[in-house]
Amino acid sequence: MSRSVKLYYDLMSQPSRALYIFLSTNKIPFDRCPIALRKMQHKTDEYRRQVNRYGKVPCIVDGSFRLAESVAIYRYLCREFPTDGHWYPSDTVRQARVDEYLSWQHLNLRADVSLYFFHVWLNPLLGKEPDAGKTERLRRRLDGVLNFFDQELLSAGSGQAFLAGDRISIADLSAACEIEQAKIAGYDPCEGRPALASWLTAVRERTNPYYDEAHKYVYRLSPDHIVTPVVAEDE
Amino acid sequence: MSRSVKLYYDLMSQPSRALYIFLSTNKIPFDRCPIALRKMQHKTDEYRRQVNRYGKVPCIVDGSFRLAESVAIYRYLCREFPTDGHWYPSDTVRQARVDEYLSWQHLNLRADVSLYFFHVWLNPLLGKEPDAGKTERLRRRLDGVLNFFDQELLSAGSGQAFLAGDRISIADLSAACEIEQAKIAGYDPCEGRPALASWLTAVRERTNPYYDEAHKYVYRLSPDHIVTPVVAEDE
Numbered sequence: 001m002s003r004s005v006k007l008y009y010d011l012m013s014q015p016s017r018a019l020y021i022f023l024s025t026n027k028i029p030f031d032r033c034p035i036a037l038r039k040m041q042h043k044t045d046e047y048r049r050q051v052n053r054y055g056k057v058p059c060i061v062d063g064s065f066r067l068a069e070s071v072a073i074y075r076y077l078c079r080e081f082p083t084d085g086h087w088y089p090s091d092t093v094r095q096a097r098v099d100e101y102l103s104w105q106h107l108n109l110r111a112d113v114s115l116y117f118f119h120v121w122l123n124p125l126l127g128k129e130p131d132a133g134k135t136e137r138l139r140r141r142l143d144g145v146l147n148f149f150d151q152e153l154l155s156a157g158s159g160q161a162f163l164a165g166d167r168i169s170i171a172d173l174s175a176a177c178e179i180e181q182a183k184i185a186g187y188d189p190c191e192g193r194p195a196l197a198s199w200l201t202a203v204r205e206r207t208n209p210y211y212d213e214a215h216k217y218v219y220r221l222s223p224d225h226i227v228t229p230v231v232a233e234d235e
Numbered sequence: 236m237s238r239s240v241k242l243y244y245d246l247m248s249q250p251s252r253a254l255y256i257f258l259s260t261n262k263i264p265f266d267r268c269p270i271a272l273r274k275m276q277h278k279t280d281e282y283r284r285q286v287n288r289y290g291k292v293p294c295i296v297d298g299s300f301r302l303a304e305s306v307a308i309y310r311y312l313c314r315e316f317p318t319d320g321h322w323y324p325s326d327t328v329r330q331a332r333v334d335e336y337l338s339w340q341h342l343n344l345r346a347d348v349s350l351y352f353f354h355v356w357l358n359p360l361l362g363k364e365p366d367a368g369k370t371e372r373l374r375r376r377l378d379g380v381l382n383f384f385d386q387e388l389l390s391a392g393s394g395q396a397f398l399a400g401d402r403i404s405i406a407d408l409s410a411a412c413e414i415e416q417a418k419i420a421g422y423d424p425c426e427g428r429p430a431l432a433s434w435l436t437a438v439r440e441r442t443n444p445y446y447d448e449a450h451k452y453v454y455r456l457s458p459d460h461i462v463t464p465v466v467a468e469d470e
Contacts, residue, residue: 069339096310102307
């Protein structure tokens with residue numbers, strides 16, 4: 001029996017989707033253990049005690065070893081399972097670029113997308129109407145970080161197709177899943193950003209059918225003015 | 236002439252201090268390039284164009300290679316320069332624990348310390364009085380994350396002295412420098428947290444005299460009710 005890991009995830013979570021796609025694309029055997037964020041299943045004592053003390057998704061369990069944080073998990077999987085080298089390049093400069101992006105992302109692109117998503121989409125579901133001034137401030141921050149991504153990280157380079165070279169890496173996959181989340185809140189990240197739009201298409205094409213599979217709820221929940229692929233219903 | 240890197244840093248920045256201590260402790264030759272955050276030197280076009288497009292500190296330049304984000308820089312330096320193996324363990328489980336902590340830190344311990352520091356200490360310097368309700372909310376968040384650090388990451392383990400085993404790693408160094416920042420805002424992270432207090436002492440002792448050198452402004456700026464070491468003035 002081949003070695004497999006358990007993946008605890010929710011497809012509404014950006015890093016959960018990215019890890020789901022990474023595992024699937026690399027044919028790493030994994031057991032699906034869905035955790036419903038909307039039911040707060042990630043905050044129960046049992047989940048914290050038995051799966052992830054940090055009380056978050058995604059998380060993997062490999063034998064008796066439990067590991068949280070998608071960035072740590074990618075690196076662990078690249079050491080422990082056969083994966084194509086482009087995902088986490090051994091070349092020192094490219095590896096450093098991947099690490100640099102993934103470290104920067106937390107308090108910048110991820111924070112700005114999440115704050116917008118929570119304020120504009122999630123709060124109303126919880127009965128809190130978004131404040132117009134705050135929405136505008138958060139939108140400007142999101143505009144700024146996506147413009148930087150489009151113009152500095154994608155366009156200003158040496159004509160590379162992806163963030164750390166001419167092949168896709170975990171930096172691209174992680175970034176794409178963060179950026180897709182904005183669509184649910186009615187924000188089109190591709191509008192006026194041609195480099196970002198063609199890069200996002202390339203990430204999707206490189207990882208399909210798993211990309212669409214992981215993004216089925218994103219596509220379904222995005223309002224009509226956001227163009228998303230039509231994916232066959234599987235349930 | 237031995238290879239050296241340029242370090243762009245400000246000792247008021249937590250990851251700048253951590254990297255300064257890391258370079259010094261590991262005897263990696265580096266040129267000091269101070270960048271004054273209070274003068275916004277990290278936001279100038281020149282700095283962004285010639286040093287760090289992200290407009291932040293710390294950052295290193297190694298030959299023609301520029302790298303931002305302390306977490307990426309540690310890993311790069313461990314590949315490129317001789318460093319003791321305990322800083323970033325090659326053992327797969329310990330390395331994963333270091334990665335897990337450093338990834339989690341950004342949006343949790345680092346975010347909570349920084350938000351408190353900005354609201355309580357920096358805003359008043361900029362003429363904005365802190366809001367009492369917000370101060371209380373931020374303090375409760377900081378209490379929560381430091382309690383988790385003390386009880387789950389330090390105490391609940393198998394009696395390990397450091398975050399990823401019995402020897403210090405970049406996770407400990409990075410965490411210690413984040414936690415020290417709270418002292419400037421009059422928050423004592425050690426009060427009521429014996430595991431955290433003795434771990435913080437161990438990190439300092441393991442990396443002195445560089446730890447105290449890097450924290451001289453933290454010690455000087457902390458209010459009297461926070462106990463900090465007395466360090467000889469060097470300027």
